[in-house]
Amino acid sequence: MGFADFAFSIFATAVVVWGLGVIFARNPVHSVMCLIMAFISTAGLFVLIGAEYLAFLLVVVYVGAVAVLFLFVVMMLDIDFAELRAGYARYLPFGVVVAAALVIEIGVMVTSWSGAPAAQAPVAASDGPNNAEQLGMVLYTEYVHFFQIAGLVLLVAMIGAILLTFRQRQGIKTQDVSRQVGRRREDGVEVVSVPTGKGI
Structure with a gap:
């Protein structure tokens, strides 16, 4: 088995594993991390077939889109970040596993891109x-x-x-610029005639 076959086995297995992680993860943060790793693994498969532009596009566009999607999920589900930060030590092992897998996959991707023989790496x-x-x-x-x-x-x-x-939150005072600009002097200033020595 050559290096290209070995790299394909790693990336294909990673895509399946991270895809299952997206489905079965209960925490939306874990699902997003698994989805990002699945995209990066798919980009490695694109590199193996010589489609480096599609691999770059997949990482830049789709991983960025996942970040935006996660932002909207957080906004819609109203996730309590204080509670998430409180369990930082609990999430640390999962983050270390994801980081290690990411480093390994990027290393295999770079090696297969630059070190594979011409017979194994299709070139235009x-x-x-x-x-x-x-x-x-x-x-x-x-x-x-x-x-x-x-x-x-x-x-x-x-x-x-x-x-x-x-x-739209109720009970919050908002600024009405058109009403402020169109306000007349009579609406905001009241002239009071005060008799001398009596005060207001």
């Missing part, structure tokens, strides 16, 4: 466009309408998530 032809250029040409020519529709759907989803998590 030197005289043609590279992976990113080919993906861009296909995405912005043949599938440009689908790309724009996907962007519109994501925009609507983002606006919907903001509206769902927006809460």
Whole structure:
């Protein structure tokens, strides 16, 4: 078994294990961490097949999207962060395991990307466009309408998530700028005629 087969076995097993962790974890924090690790493991599989641009895109875009998703989950579920911080020592072993797995997977990914023989790592032809250029040409020519529709759907989803998590608290004084600007002097100033020596 070559190094590419060994790396594939590690990343494929990690994807399955972290995917099961997303499903069976009871704590939303643990689910998000498992989902991020599953994305990183999938990025390692992309590196093995020579699609380094897709691997980079998966880590940057999807891991960032998971962070935003976690933000909305926290806003909607109203998680008590004081309680989470109180159990820091209890969550520390799980965090150490995730960090160690992340370091190992990144090491295998870098080694398979830079040290694998040419026969095991598919490489684009030197005289043609590279992976990113080919993906861009296909995405912005043949599938440009689908790309724009996907962007519109994501925009609507983002606006919907903001509206769902927006809460109006009652009993809070707010500033009405138009009412302040349009206020007349008579509405805010009262001239009182005070007789001499009697006071108000």
